[in-house]
Amino acid sequence: SQQGEEDPxxxxxxxxxxxxxxxxxxxxxxxxxxxxxxxxRGLVHLILIRSNEREKHSGRLRVTLDTSKxxxxxxxxxxxxxxxxxxxxxxxxxxxxxxKGTRLHILx
Amino acid sequence: xxxVSQDPRHKITKRGQNVTFRCDPISEHNRLYWYRQxxxxxxxFLTYFQNEAQLEKSRLLSDRFSAERPKGSFSTLEIxxxxxxxxxxxxxxxxxxxxxxxxxxxxxxxxxxx
Numbered sequence: 001s002q003q004g005e006e007d008p009x010x011x012x013x014x015x016x017x018x019x020x021x022x023x024x025x026x027x028x029x030x031x032x033x034x035x036x037x038x039x040x041r042g043l044v045h046l047i048l049i050r051s052n053e054r055e056k057h058s059g060r061l062r063v064t065l066d067t068s069k070x071x072x073x074x075x076x077x078x079x080x081x082x083x084x085x086x087x088x089x090x091x092x093x094x095x096x097x098x099x100k101g102t103r104l105h106i107l108x
Numbered sequence: 109x110x111x112v113s114q115d116p117r118h119k120i121t122k123r124g125q126n127v128t129f130r131c132d133p134i135s136e137h138n139r140l141y142w143y144r145q146x147x148x149x150x151x152x153f154l155t156y157f158q159n160e161a162q163l164e165k166s167r168l169l170s171d172r173f174s175a176e177r178p179k180g181s182f183s184t185l186e187i188x189x190x191x192x193x194x195x196x197x198x199x200x201x202x203x204x205x206x207x208x209x210x211x212x213x214x215x216x217x218x219x220x221x222x
Contacts, residue, residue, distance in 0.1 A: 004150075030208065031208045033210055033211075035210075035213075040197075040218075041215055041216070042112075042199060042213035042214050042215045042216050043151065043199070043201075043211075043213040044213070045210030045211060045212070045213075046210075048208055048209070048210055050208065088150050088151075092208060094156075094163075094164070095141055095153055095156050095164065096141075096153075096211060097153060098143075098150035098151045098152075099150050100148075100149055100150045101149075101150050
């Protein structure tokens with residue numbers, strides 16, 4: 001079963017714009033992680049936010065976590081063509097459970 | 109150590125045949141995970157090991173599936189009597205037990221059952 005659910009399912013934006021993806025989950029978590037997957041490839045870990053954290057930054061990535069709403073968001077600033085990929089949130093329960101992902105397409 | 113390796117990258121097999129995939133995790137990682145991913149979906153958890161012990165198996169893992177990690181290093185995933193519905197990307201990941209840390213994924217094995 002999949003715990004997280006990303007929104008939107010697909011997103012197309014112009015290069016240079018910011019991209020925001022949301023994730024909702026159902027049960028309490030220890031931490032929440034975001035991963036990127038380029039077409040047909042393995043997943044790459046982007047960032048992990050613990051349940052007692054509200055915001056975390058890594059380069060052009062900003063992640064927020066609202067445990068009261070059971071939701072998280074991933075913001076990619078100043079998007080680039082190389083950011084075109086699927087993005088997944090994953091919640092940690094001894095093993096991580098993924099959502100269905102947001103397919104992000106950066107238009108030139 | 110160059111990361112998590114999976115072999116083969118692609119496998120085409122006829123329905124009813126058995127297939128085996130291998131995963132070599134990062135050497136110092138004592139946890140190893142198997143996921144399955146179909147087109148347009150997120151990875152679905154199959155099973156995971158801590159060292160050589162298989163700690164959890166998903167209900168997705170039917171009796172035709174078996175996974176081993178004999179010496180706590182590499183792992184194999186075998187599918188017996190393959191069915192067309194087994195066609196998917198099989199992903200392996202590893203992590204440290206203590207954390208929290210992100211997982212390191214391999215590039216996956218794409219299985220096509222014809």
